[in-house]
Amino acid sequence: MKKWMTALTLLPAITVLGQEKEKAVQKDSVPVVKSTTGLQAYEKVITKAALTRQGMFTVHLVDNKYYFEIPDSLLGREILAVTRYVATPEQTQSYGGEKVNEQTLYFERGPQNKLFARIKVYRATVKDTTEAIYKAMQTSGVTPIAAAFDIKCIHPANGNVVIEVTDFFRKDNSIVAMPPAEKTEKKLSGFIDDRSFINSIRSYPINVEVKTTKTFSVSTGASAAGSAAGALTFELNTSMVLLPKVAMRRRLFDNRVGYFASRYSLYGDDLQEVKTYDFIARYRLEPKDEEVEKYKRGELVEPKKQIVYYIDPATPKKWRPYLMAGVNDWQNAFEQAGFKNAIVAKEWPENDTAMSMEDARFSVIRYFASDIPNAYGPHVSDPRSGEILESHVGWYHNVMNLVRDWYIIQAGPLDARARKMEFDDELMGDLIRFVSSHEIGHTLGLRHNMGASSQTPVEKLRDKAWVEANGHTVSIMDYARFNYVAQPEDNIGKAGLYPRIGMYDKWAIQWGYKNIFNTADEYADSKVLNKWIVDSLRANPRLWFGGEGKNEDPRSQTEDLGDDHVKASDYGIANLKRVVAALPQWTAEEGDLYNNLAHMHKRVASQYLRYVMHAMKNAQGGAYVTEKSVEETGNVYTPIPKAIIQATLDFMGRQVIMPPLWLYPAAITGKIKTNPMEDICSIQNSLLNNLLNPGILYTIMQKNLDNSNSYTVPAYLTDVKKAVWRKFTGNNAQDVYLRNAQRAYVDRLVMILKPKSLEEGKMPTNAERSDARLYVRMHLTQLKGEVLQMSGTSSLEVLHKQDLIQQIDKALNPDKK
Structure with a gap:
């Protein structure tokens, strides 16, 4: 959702790819003379008093100074540095677990006994590094040196270089600190050296975790906490994760399936123009070597590495099962891609001191004590391939306020459990579960599909048997909250009211995660993927991906339902009239000064306006936009039929020009201020x-x-x-x-x-x-x-x-x- 109930973001900030194959990786060359002249003896730097931790890098703590011992085998290897908040000052609108910075870097030997850290920005690639154009690419740019370290000593037994990293992590820099935009937003004006320090550095097999405390002076307009103290202090964690030596094969993006994607440019001697491609974000899900043939035969197999999401121990215990269920609900979708037990949620092992929630190897649903009514599902991926490495779902406590309001307004006339301000745990748990499923979908790489709800005929939304069996939308990734079209006399149960993972979601997971065999590269894969799309949409047009709801197509809107906005909005307004009549009773709580009534009346008015705007889009000069490849029949752009526009204008006359005075009954206007x-x-x-x-x-x-x-x-x-x-x-x-x-x-x-x-x-x-x-x-x-x-x-x-x-x-x- 972050923010998923608002017009959220769609493709992430574009990164572009630097190497096509691992064998093509060549770093910027700097004249290097491996010399020990001027270096101290190893035992003089890393003394017997050193506290040492083995891992990706060996980390030493000597006299309050931190040292990295880096083997030659890791020089030149890409490392993803992900910095997150651990703890933040109040009122800064940032929370522990949220990502602050992400950089890809590598270390290399430099002249004069220096070790350089270079930032890698992936821009372009070639299919074949033996082509002449590859030489032109190598000379077209220099990878920036973001930091330089003096090599203090060299391990005599293995040749590992030793550098001191104390000030690198303790102070402010572009790799492991807040970016300028973040500092500007928080009114941070300067780094305060004597109030900043390293909490700990721990090393693990493929990652190093660095916790720091950093303090900044503040400028005018900072939060109350910052203004009072003249400074703001943040606790940060930087995960330095070693990227796979061999990058996962990329899967090229297609506009007809909704995945987050990153962009790169392809050069080639035989290409008459630069080709631009996007590749999707997805987990590396592969069958175990001994089960590949079973997988090819269509038998369900377990993946080599299961996708695991941990539940933040700060989460109230009664909500944990529902958050976990929202994760486990995706198991059926992965079965359509050929995998069983591919994804699971687990409680965080609180007594395992070897695990840290800031560790970029672990995906966690983080629970924030915040009044923000929201949740969001980001992911961190390998910039070379799109492989999702981990995700930290952000779950704000007050998201319960949001889903409660939605459910009262949209389902109150249909579900007696919704007719009060404090929901029973079972109902609130069900609502948490659906939000959890939506956010986990984002972390799996899926974008919003705002057109999904348009694939359900309005009449079916009132058909008890059909809607309870099939759900009111084909995708949990739509903003199709609850079935507001259903009327009380339809007697539809919760199975026909709640969103759920639908046929589009299962197909999208199949398209993104089903393994392809016996092809040369991702370009050959894309032809297979295109055929999957063409065949699937021909067989089932309801699998249409409608995008983020930001184009001209009225079928693709947020918060809407059904294939006919006029009929759906008429039904929705009929239910709103029932809600308004009952609001004084539903919102009553002992001692309340009608604040509940004022809050919910405002929500109802907003919902009415939303229904009006759903219908309005039919008359705003747009067209139906259906992305197609040349193999598919029909037009991409289709005019909206005149009859639909005329029905929309008639709706506006009935529901807007004839004033909606039902919104303002005396039972409400006599209790709260209205205009x-x-x-x-x-x-x-x-x-x-x-x-x-x-x-x-x-x-x-x-x-x-x-x-x-x-x-x-x-x-x-x-x-x-x-x-x-x-x-x-x-x-x-x-x-x-x-x-x-x-x-x-x-x-x-x-x-x-x-x-x-x-x-x-x-x-x-x-x-x-x-x-x-x-x-x-x-x-x-x-x-x-x-x-x-x-x-x-x-x-x-x-x-x-x-x-x-x-x-x-x-x-x-x-x-x-």
Whole structure:
């Protein structure tokens, strides 16, 4: 989720690849003369008093100084340095376990008895290092030297070099400290040397763990804790993890399956252009050597290395089983990729001092004591291959507040357990489980699939047998919270209300994790993967990946349900009316000063607006966008049918222009502060700004040029007018809003005739300059005639009519005095 209920991030910050094959790895060469001249004797540096730990590097502590002893075999090997917070000051909005920095580095011998640490940024690759273009790539850049160390001594028995690393880790640097952007955000102004120190350095077989305490002075605007002390202190942990000697084979990204991906450029003597590829993030999941043939035959086998997630011991015990269940739910998905027992959740072994939650070898669901209503699922991957090495899921305590509100509002009319502010443990546990599954999906490499919910017909969402058997969306990676379409009379149980891992998730895991045999490289693999997609989507179009919900396609939206937004939103609003009527009872708690009621009423109003915007996107000039390869039939871009747009406009007339006064019953407005006129008028004005803008009219014109049978601008304006120009009811509580909508309608059309850019002396846009202005002029002329025929039954309606005519005349004849 981080933030998964908001418009979250999609592809990570792009990294690019440096070597195609391990044999191609060549480091920047520096003249090196291996000499012991000027070096101290080993026993003078690493004395008998040294505290020594064996591991990837041998770590020595002598007289409060830390030394690394590095063998020649590890010089030149890539190391991933991941720095995380261990503990943070209050009110900094950062928590233990969150990643601060990530760098790939390697050590090499330098001149004059120096050891260099170079930062590796992966940019480009070649298929064959014997090609001439590889030489050009080698001379096109130099890997930066991020740190230089004096070699203190050399181990006489094995030739290991010894360097002191005390100040490297204790002080501030680009490899193992907070990046500049993080310091700026937290208002950190300077490193305080005498309040910063190393807590410990421990070495393990493939990693070194360094815990430090670092203190910074603060500038104006820092947190309360920083302002009071004039400084902020952080505890950090840096995991230096040795990357595999042989990188996992990359799997190339495809837009039709939702994985996080990194980018690289491919050069080749025989290529007439630089090719750009993306490769996905995934765990290295392989069958055991003795079971490869069974795997090929389609038998389920256990992987060489199981994916394990540990539960933070700071997690309240009653919630641990549900978090673990959210992890274990993915086992069925991996079975579709050919693996059994591929993933499991375990309690953290609290008595095992050899394990650390900051250790980058272990994936952990970290529990944060925070009022942030959120959770998120990141991962750390090998930048050469996309191999996921570990993940630290961030779980904020107050995420329970978020899911409780969602469930009351969306499922309260359907589930009696949701009709109170404090849920029973079983219900809250179920909700925690679904969030856990979603976040674990991210850590496995999966992106959001906001189009998944559109693959379920609205009618099936009310079909008890069907929806309980199949779920209300095909993907847990969608933001399809709960089945708000179902009505009380449908008697649908929790199996038809909760999200679950669906058919898309299982297929996506199969596509990303099923092993491919007897191919030369990832480029050959991509042809196999393309065929899997083509065949699977032909057999089951519901496996469509709809992306992150940020393009023009109305099928791909957050928080929506079903294949018909108008019908789904009508059902959702019907349930919201039930919720509003019951809120005073559901939110009542002894001693509460109606704070619960005010909070939940605000949530209901937001949910209503969300339903309106789901339908609105049908009318915003978009198209259905279905990514396809050349082997697939049909168009990528398909116009939204005119009938759907007309149904959307009718919905807006019924649910927005006719004011939603049901949101403000006396039982609520008499207890909490509300402002219905401001709220409703703002929604109506926003609606008309969306429906009547030059961009949409311009798009309609373009589509009509492409297809003469599509919507025309005059027809569209007529349908918008039908939605807005509704007969007055004689009830002033309603009519005041209808008059507001009519005035806003005229004002918006007037703005098209005289765009703001002209008033500001700027060149109008193509849309503002287009024939849309002429159509609007024609429409206003026709509208004036209809307004003249309006009958006013009150003095206010007569004045309203006169005001409209005056506004229209002024727009049509601006020079007339």
